[in-house]
Amino acid sequence: MIYFDHNATTPVKPEVIAETVRVMRDGGNPSSVHGVGRAARAVLEQSRNTIAEMLNCRPQKIIFTAGGTEANNMALNTGGIDHIILSCTEHDSILQAGLNSGRNSGKRLDILPVSENGLVAPDELKECLERTRGNVLVSIMLANNETGVLQDIRQLARISHQAGAIFHTDAIQALGKIPVDFRDLGVDMMSLSAHKVNGPQGAGVLVALEKIKIQSPASGGRQENGRRCGTENLAGIAGFAMAVSLLPQNLKSMDNIRIMRDRIEGEISHHAPEARFYGAGAPRLANTTTILMPDVASETQVMAFDLAGICVSSGSACSSGKVKPSHVVTAMGGTMDQALSTIRVSLGWNNTEQQVDEFIAAWKKLYNRKRQ
Incomplete structure (x- = not known):
């Protein structure tokens, strides 16, 4: 996983x-x-x-x-x-x-x-x-x-x-x-x-x-x-x-983690120009990206990645496990539909370039399937 x-x-x-x-x-x-x-x-x-x-x-x-x-x-x-x-x-x-x-x-x-x-x-x-x-x-x-x-x-x-x-x-x-x-x-x-x-x-x-x-x-x-x-x-x-x-040790790994996070965003932007990364214009933690895949529900994305063996999260989830719109995305000007179509990817010291490759491939596969 x-x-x-x-x-x-x-x-x-x-x-x-x-x-x-x-x-x-x-x-x-x-x-x-x-x-x-x-x-x-x-x-x-x-x-x-x-x-x-x-x-x-x-x-x-x-x-x-x-x-x-x-x-x-x-x-x-x-x-x-x-x-x-x-x-x-x-x-x-x-x-x-x-x-x-x-x-x-x-x-x-x-x-x-x-x-x-x-x-x-x-x-x-x-x-x-x-x-x-x-x-x-x-x-x-x-x-x-x-x-x-x-x-x-x-x-x-x-x-x-x-x-x-x-x-x-x-x-x-x-x-x-x-x-x-x-x-x-x-x-x-x-x-x-x-x-x-x-x-x-x-x-x-x-x-x-x-x-x-x-x-x-x-x-x-x-x-x-x-x-x-x-x-x-x-x-x-x-x-x-x-x-x-x-x-x-964790702090020393942040430069490499930033490179992996930026590669995720770059590959997705090239493949899907309408995708959005909330907070990308501000100083950010090196490991975090919140990604909008338009018209694909957060819950659908999380489940699809889970089936592909990848753990990501929606913007926020209540205790019952039901996805709710991210108040952070709406506060930053996103619509309710956009808030319900975002996922958060957050990397750690033990993640690898190969894992990033697998995530990007899974993201593109889901995006292409929804566009057919």
Whole structure:
């Protein structure tokens, strides 16, 4: 099977599996004071240090979570916030958390538009901030999960801070594909997920300045300095740290991955000039392309590729598995029909030129069949 869906989840590296199993076998609760507990605590803090070093932040800023969705929800539920500003192409975990905060807590919510290339205009954010009152939280993702479009987070965070707002970025798709430096980005909070970087599912991180009023999603103990209650998923966290330590290998592979992604787009453009690649005019992750095959439903494409032994995804899928139109494509000016005719191809470090050849051949075969 050819796996071209690395933005959905990534294969766990053997070194990560070995470390996860080792920690799981050793056991121990990091909150226990006996020897086994102290050993578990040492694993927890070493993992925290490893991740903090890679992100260029102090270990005290690292809050371990159950994954990226929880980290995003914790960020949007920061205490003392009156007004939330998001972009319209955020991940559903951000958009839904923002909507829920408005409904349940009475917070005001503004959603910023994007250009046809998927970019937030700095002036749009500045004008929105000028209209706000009270304590404001801005959340804009670093890299889009569907198109790979990269926002200028440094500039957007600077504009937000000039207006006195707190700034959060969802960096879940960016980590491992571009260098991610918490201090250099100049943000107050940042979300990450292990399974997007060849780590285990069920482990994530919210990086947050100590001054931010993080509210634990559950009541209970004082784990994570009281910012996230519940016994830590030690094996998952150790696996995450191991995956993070291997990220330099992933970053070295990005130039080759970009060449393969660009060849896919070039071959398809030559064969089908009406095909479109959303976000191609903006800075993007090297591994991601969202492809429009006009008049061919996303679901049909995904199934056809699956039968050909190739894993790709539609723009978005709900929990029932039914394909729904990509809100990212429509936000970038695509029609509903276009949003229902796109697929996402996301490559990884273990993909090959031969696999790219097979994908291109399968794409052309499906396109030609639908044109007959």
